[in-house]
Amino acid sequence: MKKSLIYIVSIIFFIVLCSQVNAEVAGNCANCHTMHNSQSGSDMATYGGTSGNNPCLTRGDCIGCHAYDTSGTDNVVNIDGSLVPQVWHNGTKDLAAGNFKYIASNDNDRKGHNVAAIDPEDTAAMFGTNGAPGAENALGITAANFSCAGKYGCHGDRAVTDEIISVKGAHHADDGTIDGMSTGTSYRFLKGVLGLENTNTPWQNISPTDHNEYKGINGPDTTSSTTTPANATISGLCGECHGYYHGTNTTETGGTTSPWIRHPTDFSLPSIGEYASYTTYSIVAPVARTDVSAVSDTVNPGGTTDDIVMCLSCHGAHATNFYKLMRWEYDSTTLATALEGCNVCHTSKN
Numbered sequence: 450m451k452k453s454l455i456y457i458v459s460i461i462f463f464i465v466l467c468s469q470v471n472a473e474v475a476g477n478c479a480n481c482h483t484m485h486n487s488q489s490g491s492d493m494a495t496y497g498g499t500s501g502n503n504p505c506l507t508r509g510d511c512i513g514c515h516a517y518d519t520s521g522t523d524n525v526v527n528i529d530g531s532l533v534p535q536v537w538h539n540g541t542k543d544l545a546a547g548n549f550k551y552i553a554s555n556d557n558d559r560k561g562h563n564v565a566a567i568d569p570e571d572t573a574a575m576f577g578t579n580g581a582p583g584a585e586n587a588l589g590i591t592a593a594n595f596s597c598a599g600k601y602g603c604h605g606d607r608a609v610t611d612e613i614i615s616v617k618g619a620h621h622a623d624d625g626t627i628d629g630m631s632t633g634t635s636y637r638f639l640k641g642v643l644g645l646e647n648t649n650t651p652w653q654n655i656s657p658t659d660h661n662e663y664k665g666i667n668g669p670d671t672t673s674s675t676t677t678p679a680n681a682t683i684s685g686l687c688g689e690c691h692g693y694y695h696g697t698n699t700t701e702t703g704g705t706t707s708p709w710i711r712h713p714t715d716f717s718l719p720s721i722g723e724y725a726s727y728t729t730y731s732i733v734a735p736v737a738r739t740d741v742s743a744v745s746d747t748v749n750p751g752g753t754t755d756d757i758v759m760c761l762s763c764h765g766a767h768a769t770n771f772y773k774l775m776r777w778e779y780d781s782t783t784l785a786t787a788l789e790g791c792n793v794c795h796t797s798k799n
Contacts (some may be wrong), residue, residue: 473633474620476531481514481620482506504613511597511604511612512537512566515550519606524548525652534652536767537567539631545647545654545661546637547765547774561768564602567596585692586675603686603766604638605677627741629681636664636683643681645741657730657746665757667739683737684714687760694760716758720751723797727756732760733776763790 470667474481483493494503497513515536517526522540526533537549552568563575576595580588590601597665599607599614605615615632617697622633629641631656631767636644642673647653654660663683670679671673673692678685688694694711718724730736730746736759738745748756764774777790792798 459634470517473624474531476529479531481508483508504611510566510713511616513786515597516567516671519550519553521577532651542653543769544652544767547769549765549768551727551768551770557772560770561765561774562603563592563595564597565593566597569581581690583691583693588675588690591691594687597649598638603690604632605641606632606640607689618662628704638676639683639686640676641678641681642683642686643741644683645742645744649744654735656732658744660730660732660735660744662741662744663735663737663759663761664739665755665759666715666739669713669715682715682757682759683761684759687714713758714760714762717755718748718750718794723795724750724797726796727794731793734790735759736762758794762794 453669483506486492486494494501494508494711496509496517499670503510514533516538517528517533517535519537520539521535524535524536524538524540524542526535531705534544536544536546537553539550545699547561549561549567552558558568558575575582576591577584579586582591584590587785588601594601596602599615600607600610602612602615605612605619607615609615614637619631620639622631624634624646625641625657627636627645628636629635629643632640634640636646639762643664647655647659647661649659657660664680665682666680670682671688671692673679673685673688673735675689678689694714715737718727727736727748727750730748736748737759739755739757745754763776766774767774768774769776772780775790778786779789779791781787787797
């Protein structure tokens with residue numbers, strides 16, 4: 450009897466330990482999936498207000514699950530034990546990537562990425578000949594098909610067209626090690642991107658000591674393809690769609706060294722001049738790192754950590770309450786407000 454009890458306790462301990470080590474989704478399968486889209490005569494695939502059939506037997510698509518209650522104020526909801534970050538909610542605490550509410554209920558189309566499932570307005574003007582502002586390659590993205598994931602989005606396997614299929618299995622992957630080798634083991638399911646996901650306050654940037662760490666590299670790179678981010682950096686991912694924003698001297702944007710024509714990304718903060726005073730991590734104008742093994746509140750311009758200027762130093766990923774997804778109101782008529790993020794790096798402009 451005593452041996453049996455020890456054996457049972459050991460099994461329970463092992464299960465609990467394993468559940469804490471891995472960061473994959475927790476909770477009952479039925480929280481996210483339905484076998485037949487039917488329960489007591491009612492549809493089950495109703496996340497997002499729809500009742501259609503979805504690939505992978507899911508009860509909703511990306512927006513259906515991650516914009517579970519757009520009128521609610523929670524940035525993370527608990528669905529029967531499954532914690533689900535809300536990219537669109539009516540609260541004041543936005544996730545690290547922002548909040549799609551800023552483009553969902555008004556005409557402020559240029560405050561965010563106009564995903565078709567969120568922004569039903571005519572956003573064709575947002576897309577250029579190749580499918581996105583500054584697109585270097587023909588992407589095929591239009592106002593009608595711009596999605597969260599897959600070929601016409603940012604997350605998932607961008608070689609796969611359907612957004613749900615492009616993230617198939619990722620929510621169940623052991624992401625204890627972010628290596629970029631699969632969707633599930635990439636930073637925030639951005640396939641091929643490296644980074645350190647905040648485990649203290651998940652999905653959020655709270656303070657200099659409580660935030661995500663983003664992968665960067667000291668040296669601009671223009672080799673992002675439509676499916677592979679250059680150097681596994683977050684800016685390399687942006688470059689998949691906005692390639693000309695990272696142009697060379699032979700492109701319309703030009704410039705990969707000083708004097709800059711476009712603001713540099715994937716470039717280390719200089720160790721001299723005004724930049725040397727940016728020494729404490731800012732969530733208003735965050736930096737990327739060459740080393741993303743640990744969270745740090747210290748910035749060391751031009752040092753061994755090579756604190757890197759990235760696209761997300763100035764912009765939100767999903768949507769913000771400012772023009773062009775800026776992290777602060779840079780076009781404000783009040784100088785202090787306009788400089789709020791600029792002078793984090795350009796300290797002499799105070």
